Amino acid sequence: MQKMKLVVIGNGMAGIRTVEELLKITPDLYEITVFGAEPHPNYNRILLSPVLAGEQTISDIILNSREWYAENGITLHTGSKVTMIDRVNRVVIAENGIEAEYDRLLLATGSNPFILPIPGNDLEGVIGFRDISDVDTMIAASAQHTHAVVIGGGLLGLEAANGLKIRGMDVTVVHKNEWLMERQLDKVSGLMLQQSLEEKGLKFMLQKDTEQLVGEKGRVRAVRFKDGQAIPADLVVMAVGIRPNDALAESAGIHCNRGIVVNDTMQTYDPRIYAVGECVVHRGVSYGLVAPLFEQGKVCATHLANFGIGRYSGSVTSTKLKVTGIDLFSAGNFMGGENTDEIVLHDKVGGVYKKLVLEGDRLVGACLYGDTVDGSWYFQMLKDGKDVHDIRDNLMFGQNHLGDTGHKGQTSAAAMPDTAEVCGCNGVCKGTIVKSIKENGLFTLDEVRKHTKASASCGSCTGLVEQILASCIGGAYQPADTSNKPMCGCTDHSHGVVRQAIRDKKYLDIPTVMQEMQWRTPNGCASCRPALNYYLISTWPHEAIDDPQSRFINERAHANIQKDGTYSVVPRMWGGITTPDELRAIADVAEKYEIPTVKCTGGARIDLLGAKKADLPKIWEDLGRAGMVSGHAYGKSIRTVKTCVGAEHCRFGTQLSMSMGVKLEKMLFGMWAPHKVKLAVSGCPRNCAEAGIKDVGVIGLESGYELYVAGNGGIKTDVAQFLCKVESDEDVMEYSGAFLQLYREEGYYLERTVHYVNRVGLDYVKSRVVEDASNRKALYERLLYALQGYEDPWLERVLDDRKRREFKIIPVEELA
Amino acid sequence: MSHWVKISTLEEIPSLGSRVVQSRQGDIAVFRTAEDKVFALHDKCPHKGGPLSQGIVHGEKVTCPLHGWNIGLSDGHATSPDVGSTPCIEVKLEAGEVFLKL
Ligand code: SRM
Ligand SMILES: Cc1cc2nc3c(=O)[nH]c(=O)nc-3n(C[C@H](O)[C@H](O)[C@H](O)COP(=O)(O)OP(=O)(O)OC[C@H]3O[C@@H](n4cnc5c(N)ncnc54)[C@H](O)[C@@H]3O)c2cc1C
Ligand code: SF4
Ligand code: FES
Numbered sequence: 059m060q061k062m063k064l065v066v067i068g069n070g071m072a073g074i075r076t077v078e079e080l081l082k083i084t085p086d087l088y089e090i091t092v093f094g095a096e097p098h099p100n101y102n103r104i105l106l107s108p109v110l111a112g113e114q115t116i117s118d119i120i121l122n123s124r125e126w127y128a129e130n131g132i133t134l135h136t137g138s139k140v141t142m143i144d145r146v147n148r149v150v151i152a153e154n155g156i157e158a159e160y161d162r163l164l165l166a167t168g169s170n171p172f173i174l175p176i177p178g179n180d181l182e183g184v185i186g187f188r189d190i191s192d193v194d195t196m197i198a199a200s201a202q203h204t205h206a207v208v209i210g211g212g213l214l215g216l217e218a219a220n221g222l223k224i225r226g227m228d229v230t231v232v233h234k235n236e237w238l239m240e241r242q243l244d245k246v247s248g249l250m251l252q253q254s255l256e257e258k259g260l261k262f263m264l265q266k267d268t269e270q271l272v273g274e275k276g277r278v279r280a281v282r283f284k285d286g287q288a289i290p291a292d293l294v295v296m297a298v299g300i301r302p303n304d305a306l307a308e309s310a311g312i313h314c315n316r317g318i319v320v321n322d323t324m325q326t327y328d329p330r331i332y333a334v335g336e337c338v339v340h341r342g343v344s345y346g347l348v349a350p351l352f353e354q355g356k357v358c359a360t361h362l363a364n365f366g367i368g369r370y371s372g373s374v375t376s377t378k379l380k381v382t383g384i385d386l387f388s389a390g391n392f393m394g395g396e397n398t399d400e401i402v403l404h405d406k407v408g409g410v411y412k413k414l415v416l417e418g419d420r421l422v423g424a425c426l427y428g429d430t431v432d433g434s435w436y437f438q439m440l441k442d443g444k445d446v447h448d449i450r451d452n453l454m455f456g457q458n459h460l461g462d463t464g465h466k467g468q469t470s471a472a473a474m475p476d477t478a479e480v481c482g483c484n485g486v487c488k489g490t491i492v493k494s495i496k497e498n499g500l501f502t503l504d505e506v507r508k509h510t511k512a513s514a515s516c517g518s519c520t521g522l523v524e525q526i527l528a529s530c531i532g533g534a535y536q537p538a539d540t541s542n543k544p545m546c547g548c549t550d551h552s553h554g555v556v557r558q559a560i561r562d563k564k565y566l567d568i569p570t571v572m573q574e575m576q577w578r579t580p581n582g583c584a585s586c587r588p589a590l591n592y593y594l595i596s597t598w599p600h601e602a603i604d605d606p607q608s609r610f611i612n613e614r615a616h617a618n619i620q621k622d623g624t625y626s627v628v629p630r631m632w633g634g635i636t637t638p639d640e641l642r643a644i645a646d647v648a649e650k651y652e653i654p655t656v657k658c659t660g661g662a663r664i665d666l667l668g669a670k671k672a673d674l675p676k677i678w679e680d681l682g683r684a685g686m687v688s689g690h691a692y693g694k695s696i697r698t699v700k701t702c703v704g705a706e707h708c709r710f711g712t713q714l715s716m717s718m719g720v721k722l723e724k725m726l727f728g729m730w731a732p733h734k735v736k737l738a739v740s741g742c743p744r745n746c747a748e749a750g751i752k753d754v755g756v757i758g759l760e761s762g763y764e765l766y767v768a769g770n771g772g773i774k775t776d777v778a779q780f781l782c783k784v785e786s787d788e789d790v791m792e793y794s795g796a797f798l799q800l801y802r803e804e805g806y807y808l809e810r811t812v813h814y815v816n817r818v819g820l821d822y823v824k825s826r827v828v829e830d831a832s833n834r835k836a837l838y839e840r841l842l843y844a845l846q847g848y849e850d851p852w853l854e855r856v857l858d859d860r861k862r863r864e865f866k867i868i869p870v871e872e873l874a
Numbered sequence: 875m876s877h878w879v880k881i882s883t884l885e886e887i888p889s890l891g892s893r894v895v896q897s898r899q900g901d902i903a904v905f906r907t908a909e910d911k912v913f914a915l916h917d918k919c920p921h922k923g924g925p926l927s928q929g930i931v932h933g934e935k936v937t938c939p940l941h942g943w944n945i946g947l948s949d950g951h952a953t954s955p956d957v958g959s960t961p962c963i964e965v966k967l968e969a970g971e972v973f974l975k976l
Contacts, residue, residue: 498955508955509955511941514942515941579932579933580908580909580932580933581890581908581932581933582932583930583932583933583937583944584929584930584932584937584942584944587930587932588930606888606891607888607889607890607891607930607931608890608930610930610939611928611929611930611939614928615928619925619928619939619940621922621924621940622923623923623924623925623928863886863888863893864888866893867893867894867895867896867901868881868882868893868894868895868896868904869895869896870879870881870895870896870897870974870976
């Protein structure tokens with residue numbers, strides 16, 4: 059079959075990103091030809107600023123090498139500016155005579171710097187800041203001349219000024235407004251920025267209108283203002299805005315209105331012609347940052363591929379300035395106005411300013427200067443339109459005010475030296491991350507995780523990695539949309555959608571889900587399969603098929619794998635209580651199977667570490683004889699119920715916490731959950747069982763029990779929140795059971811209770827579990843039904859020969 | 875001289891799973907895919923030696939249980955951007971029986 063022909067005009071960031079997205083979904087549909095006016099392959103335009111500042115070179119910022127085009131069968135014409143589109147014969151013609159026919163045409167011509175219509179604007183030494191040739195001109199000028207004037211105190215202008223200053227020029231920034239970057243900053247932060255830049259040696263002239271550029275022998279020599287003042291200038295960089303480059307489209311009769319007009323599928327008025335990038339106007343808006351352009355590219359690719367699923371509905375953007383050592387962030391309606399409230403923190407000495415703008419219970423704008431660690435957190439809430447009522451008091455202090463383990467509480471990436479460790483789990487330092495972002499042209503958190511492993515394990519350094527990403531690529535960084543993020547690369551469906559479909563359609567096994575929901579891979583991957591398995595068994599207990607091959611090894615082998623491939627065995631110790639017989643059995647096992655380490659766990663029980671896999675069934679058999687069962691220290695399941703001695707022994711105890719804990723643990727035995735679940739019962743508010751950091755915490759009082767939920771003592775300490783007060787032991791079981799069932803039914807895989815409750819809100823949980831008695835009882839019953847008849851998985855494997863196969867090694871030495 | 879050694883029947887290896895064979899050259903992981911193809915690799919991840927036999931099998935790859943690298947079953951190569959590889963062992967399936975070249 060003959061391939062269709064796709065021609066792309068514009069070899070820049072939006073156009074080539076669209077081609078990449080297209081190749082991902084249909085590598086063979088088109089024969090692709092790309093025209094680029096510049097003589098270079100596609101490069102990362104954003105990084106022209108660091109190139110100008112001498113922090114990087116042109117070869118560092120190439121995104122797609124010429125080999126890439128060749129490998130993907132793309133014909134590339136560089137240095138070829140297209141000057142005509144013949145829509146009748148469907149052919150494009152370049153200035154140098156090259157022609158190409160198309161079935162589909164993609165316009166991605168970017169934009170042009172706006173050049174002020176003043177006398178002298180055509181003198182030598184007057185340029186915009188847009189492409190490699192502009193940077194070359196600036197670098198050359200800095201070697202020969204002294205005075206540079208940048209007209210425009212916005213993002214681009216300041217980055218240009220900073221670079222020229224570093225290159226040794228005397229730089230003055232001329233700006234019309236009262237403060238710098240008025241489209242991104244309010245007055246206070248604008249003035250703070252100006253002060254920081256003045257400390258770097260830049261000069262500013264604000265509220266100045268340029269009248270004329272004065273030349274001498276064809277080269278610019280001075281800038282004259284309307285008030286008559288003049289300053290010397292050997293180089294003038296105009297950074298006063300950009301204009302969508304729609305001239306070519308307009309000349310071909312395609313509807314334009316300050317940009318090429320497109321619909322939500324990125325189609326122009328000619329159905330064969332699509333357009334993406336800065337040249338486009340979508341719903342009346344043109345974007346000048348790459349993140350929205352990449353979203354456009356993704357949508358456009360699905361339509362070019364004839365999938366036709368995506369729609370682009372516009373973007374909210376945020377801003378960062380890429381000047382080393384300066385930390386600023388702004389998003390949304392940061393100026394505020396009628397009907398809005400502001401929360402402001404201003405530390406003049408520390409150079410920190412933070413302003414949050416709220417409308418009702420939603421965050422609508424943020425402007426941060428000096429400390430931007432929470433920028434992406436705010437941005438996420440802003441985009442999601444999250445109700446911040448519950449966290450309003452703490453909003454200003456940021457996401458991390460409750461503590462963040464593992465990197466010394468370091469919260470500002472800008473202040474970290476390159477050698478500082480960012481990711482404690484994988485030992486990745488800042489310099490490595492920065493280098494990888496630059497060398498590999500990374501734009502998203504996921505890409506950084508893949509390439510560097512930073513933030514890919516426990517995730518506690520995610521905020522820092524996001525900051526580093528933002529400081530390298532500026533506003534191009536957009537935190538992922540968590541609300542409808544696909545589960546993994548195998549599907550476009552989110553966890554929520556998949557859960558719902560399993561319930562609505564009553565899917566009972568993984569292959570059916572994958573087939574019905576059009577999984578892209580034949581049998582998923584190591585992230586979606588365990589999630590699907592959990593969704594199935596939790597939604598349809600006793601009916602869905604539990605697939606051991608889709609469980610992580612720990613759950614398949616019912617023990618925790620260790621770094622050397624051995625396993626650890628943790629028998630259950632109900633409520634942390636043991637007996638001489640149990641201890642004797644543990645001691646015997648440790649001796650008999652030469653267990654190297656026996657240790658008390660943080661969960662108040664005993665761990666036998668270093669067991670060989672083949673020995674596991676025998677160990678379990680011995681432990682089982684003393685009445686011990688699996689402790690599930692390995693599962694996304696009920697782990698421990700810690701207790702204190704309580705009223706049984708303690709002089710302060712008000713309730714029988716040990717027996718309460720044992721009852722809860724017995725009730726929950728065998729409970730699988732989205733993530734692990736830990737409980738604790740304390741006999742009085744002294745809380746020796748640490749109930750305040752458990753998924754469910756129970757605290758005994760004279761008059762009954764207080765229940766707390768959604769605590770977490772791990773990566774980020776989160777104190778459990780008060781759910782309600784109850785009177786009897788039965789109530790404790792019913793309320794905590796109902797809460798856990800709600801979490802089991804609605805939580806996403808690998809979401810701990812704290813994350814689940816943060817997502818849905820504590821009020822919602824209360825409405826389902828506390829206020830609605832019949833719903834509570836129904837939840838509780840569903841939990842008990844799911845747990846009915848659960849057998850100890852260890853004993854099962856001792857008794858069932860087939861299930862023991864997992865642990866048998868096939869010896870072949872005697873044959874070989 | 876290496877020669878073909880019968881190690882088990884296909885039936886004894888779980889679909890999308892593996893079995894470990896103990897040999898003189900060390901442990902060998904024998905995998906079975908959903909399409910009943912068999913592959914054999916040294917049971918050592920190129921990253922930090924994790925036992926690949928214990929990983930989750932999908933398509934023609936296995937995800938190492940220790941830090942999640944994805945290793946190709948047919949060539950032992952780590953999936954980019956990770957770099958490294960694990961030696962493969964020749965394996966064949968005949969009349970429902972699995973043989974390794976040892
Ligand atoms: C054995 C034990 C450490 C010890 O020697 O004390 C342990 C060992 C591991 N923990 Fe833990 N945790 C142990 C108590 C805890 C505790 C304390 C507790 O339970 O009271 C916490 C903090 C409390 C909490 O969970 O809120 C804890 C927070 C974590 C976390 C962070 C969870 C989080 O949501 O932030 C992880 C990572 C994860 O699960 O993704 C983790 C993961 C792990 C894993 C399973 C890492 C892994 O995936 O392989 C470790 C397995 C080691 C091994 O091979 O056996 N472990 N871990 C403890 C077993 C308790 C038990 O009897 O079952
Ligand atoms: C110095 C600088 C710093 C920036 N910093 C950031 C930042 O921190 N964050 C951020 O998000 N964004 C930043 N941007 C903006 C970002 O680079 C642009 O939004 C993005 O490059 C636009 O992509 P595009 O494909 O629409 O246009 P471009 O990348 O400009 O690509 C358009 C290409 O089309 C070519 N072309 C035009 N007409 C024709 C024709 N007729 N025939 C053939 N080829 C043609 C042009 O030569 C150009 O190569 C920055 C831009 C600059 C200049
Ligand atoms: S036992 Fe827990 S804290 Fe200790 S190294 Fe392992 S995961 Fe980290
Ligand atoms: S040992 Fe396999 S991924 Fe680390």
